[in-house]
Amino acid sequence: DVKVTQSSRYLVKRTGEKVFLECVQDMDHENMFWYRQDPGLGLRLIYFSYDVKMKEKGDIPEGYSVSREKKERFSLILESASTNQTSMYLCASSLVGWELFFGEGSRLTVL
Amino acid sequence: GQQLNQSPQSMFIQEGEDVSMNCTSSSIFNTWLWYKQDPGEGPVLLIALYKAGELTSNGRLTAQFGITRKDSFLNISASIPSDVGIYFCAGLHSTDKLIFGTGTRLQVFP
Numbered sequence A: 001d002v003k004v005t006q007s008s009r010y011l012v013k014r015t016g017e018k019v020f021l022e023c024v025q026d027m028d029h030e031n032m033f034w035y036r037q038d039p040g041l042g043l044r045l046i047y048f049s050y051d052v053k054m055k056e057k058g059d060i061p062e063g064y065s066v067s068r069e070k071k072e073r074f075s076l077i078l079e080s081a082s083t084n085q086t087s088m089y090l091c092a093s094s095l096v097g098w099e100l101f102f103g104e105g106s107r108l109t110v111l
Numbered sequence B: 001g002q003q004l005n006q007s008p009q010s011m012f013i014q015e016g017e018d019v020s021m022n023c024t025s026s027s028i029f030n031t032w033l034w035y036k037q038d039p040g041e042g043p044v045l046l047i048a049l050y051k052a053g054e055l056t057s058n059g060r061l062t063a064q065f066g067i068t069r070k071d072s073f074l075n076i077s078a079s080i081p082s083d084v085g086i087y088f089c090a091g092l093h094s095t096d097k098l099i100f101g102t103g104t105r106l107q108v109f110p
Helices: none
Strands: A004-006 A010-013 A019-021 A023-025 A031-038 A042-049 A065-070 A073-078 A087-094 A106-110 B005-007 B010-014 B019-024 B029-037 B043-049 B055-058 B061-065 B071-076 B085-093 B098-100 B104-109
Touching: A004 A087, A010 A019, A019 A106, A023 A031, A023 A087, A031 A073, A042 A065, A042 A073, A042 B085, A042 B098, A073 A087, B010 B019, B019 B085, B029 B061, B029 B071, B043 B055, B043 B061, B043 B071, B071 B085
Parallel strands: A010 A106, B010 B104
Antiparallel strands: A004 A023, A019 A073, A023 A073, A031 A042, A031 A087, A065 A073, A087 A106, B005 B019, B019 B071, B029 B043, B029 B085, B055 B061, B061 B071, B085 B098, B085 B104
8 A cells, every 4th residue: 555654743833943844654755745734725735746856846946845765765955943843744656757756744833 | 616515514414314425626626535534534436437427326325427527426325323423525735736626524313
């Protein structure tokens, strides 16, 4: 069965802290994605990756960076967390195209 | 612009009723996807549509890719309590961008 695992379901961080959100998939998928989900705004794409060590900016990359050192792992990094980054973060992967398989989400609160 | 209008925003129905929701846009899309998100979980793909006019079923769920390629519909027949959740449409634009609707929140009462 397809599995996308996000390392933390709930995190609470302070403004200015560095935050790492980890995502691992076990389907040997080429493509991985990071979205954030906010009420009334739907899902917005932060970054995506088509291959190891490759990354592309999505619609809202400001304040975020990513790392893909291995095919199965895609990390989202908040260099200096701010309160407007409080959100639900969803990782997804796909073999081809845009049929995304999502993880369970990481709910981040920045105080 | 590339926006998806999903309606209704929320629905409160009784178990056994049928449900209809839709997504519309002023832009043309090449693919339509429908996802369901259970509370506290990530979205799960329900149905994918690739051709204008296509009608696809998945159990009690039926979705259609509108002929104009600017809309899509999802119907749920004979709703049950586990249908509760948020349903999202997503359209793949010709620019290769996947745009998500803002979701329809479904509540089913026994």
